[in-house]
Amino acid sequence: MSSAKSPALMSSDLHDALQRALIEVSENAFFVFVEPANATQFAAAADQVTTAWLKVSVTFAGAFSGSVEIALPETLGGWLVTSLLGMDTQQTPAESQMFDGVGEFANMVCGAWLSKLSNKAMFELRVPAVTRMSQGWNPVAETRGREELACRMVMLNDLPMRVLIRSN
Secondary structure, three states: OOOOOOHHHHOHHHHHHHHHHHHHHHHHHOOOOEEEOOHHHHHHHHHOOOOOEEEEEEEEEEOOOEEEEEEEEHHHHHHHHHHHHOOOOOOOOOHHHHHHHHHHHHHHHHHHHHHHHOOOOOEEEOOOEEEEOOOOOOOOOOOOOOOEEEEEEEEEOOEEEEEEEEEO
16 A cells, blocks of 8 residues: 555656646536646735635545645636536526535546546545635635645636645
């Protein structure tokens, strides 16, 4: 069994697999383009967000265990859900649709990432947990406590999204 501290998980392969998983899921299932963002670009975009942020977490266990955590503005979540469900872009998904849809997005990213890391290992994914953060919360200011294996800051439809991979 691999440890979360194994050299294979600390390599650039981990980050590359996450980027490829994000692109694959976003572009093929949700029809949005992913653009990398550096810390300055991400912070500037995050400061412009006027809606609440959603935080989605998918916990996994198998050859190693941890979680994939995605923070995205509720506006972006709405776009992802309307695209996935084939809804009119003028429609606003109900909260239950929004939470289910962004949960499915995170689940798909987690599954694609794990498959790209090791297509032979089996992993169990838990049901995604979705939280609407308090007004004014910003992922840039968040103190992150648990061990991070990877962090990706990207832009989807010119809106920021942060993806963290944490080990247990």
